[in-house]
Amino acid sequence: AQSVTQLGSHVSVSEGALVLLRCNYSSSVPxxxxxxxxxxxxxLQLLLKYTTGATLVKGINGFEAEFKKSETSFHLTKxxxxxxxxxxxxxxxxxxxxxxxxxxxxxGTKLQVIP
Amino acid sequence: KAGVTQTPRYLIKTRGQQVTxxxxxxxxxxxxxxxxxxxxxxxxxxxxxxxxxQRNKGNFPGRFSGRQFxxxxxxxxxxxxxxxxxxxxxxxxSHVGGGGAREQFFGPxxxxxxx
Numbered sequence: 001a002q003s004v005t006q007l008g009s010h011v012s013v014s015e016g017a018l019v020l021l022r023c024n025y026s027s028s029v030p031x032x033x034x035x036x037x038x039x040x041x042x043x044l045q046l047l048l049k050y051t052t053g054a055t056l057v058k059g060i061n062g063f064e065a066e067f068k069k070s071e072t073s074f075h076l077t078k079x080x081x082x083x084x085x086x087x088x089x090x091x092x093x094x095x096x097x098x099x100x101x102x103x104x105x106x107x108g109t110k111l112q113v114i115p
Numbered sequence: 116k117a118g119v120t121q122t123p124r125y126l127i128k129t130r131g132q133q134v135t136x137x138x139x140x141x142x143x144x145x146x147x148x149x150x151x152x153x154x155x156x157x158x159x160x161x162x163x164x165x166x167x168x169q170r171n172k173g174n175f176p177g178r179f180s181g182r183q184f185x186x187x188x189x190x191x192x193x194x195x196x197x198x199x200x201x202x203x204x205x206x207x208x209s210h211v212g213g214g215g216a217r218e219q220f221f222g223p224x225x226x227x228x229x230x
Contacts, residue, residue: 043221
């Protein structure tokens with residue numbers, strides 16, 4: 001079985017401040033990990049993904065995430081928040097389950113950026 | 116490649132009616148997943164179809180059903196609509212195979228309002 005926990009359904013940061021969105025996962029097999037972003041009235045789009053290799057993954061719009069196996073975490077960060085970063089962010093895990101890759105999403109974290 | 120398309124984009128129904136939503140995946144993608152998104156419950160998995168077979172199912176009542184056609188297009192149906200079915204319904208397609216990370220590509224969603 002696999003699961004994803006996103007700590008904090010709502011996060012507020014000031015413009016220019018560090019963005020940190022937390023994601024912890026559970027998987028009995030090596031997982032692939034994703035962050036997706038959803039802007040208002042749109043579908044989700046991929047921000048970044050971890051497959052294998054380098055544990056620090058860089059994505060679009062200046063976001064990055066670090067895979068920490070020992071902590072079963074994949075937190076999303078951005079050094080300086082911009083107003084356009086206001087959106088909902090979803091962490092997801094993809095892992096082999098019964099011969100195919102099963103995908104599980106977290107409940108999402110809404111990011112508010114305060115001017 | 117054209118993205119995932121969903122029709123209709125907006126729908127208003129009354130309690131007790133039924134509704135059918137359509138999803139056309141990215142060309143070559145044989146897996147289609149459906150999600151329900153509401154402010155209170157977040158993103159919830161409904162079901163996944165692969166090669167016309169339901170591969171995985173979330174915890175929703177039998178009023179929610181789906182199918183997939185030979186061209187990978189998928190439909191979901193909700194019968195006897197309830198007020199609580201008002202939500203954004205998202206469809207996602209993905210390529211399955213090779214054992215690699217399964218990135219999902221989302222459509223813009225269908226906004227269903229039940230009055």
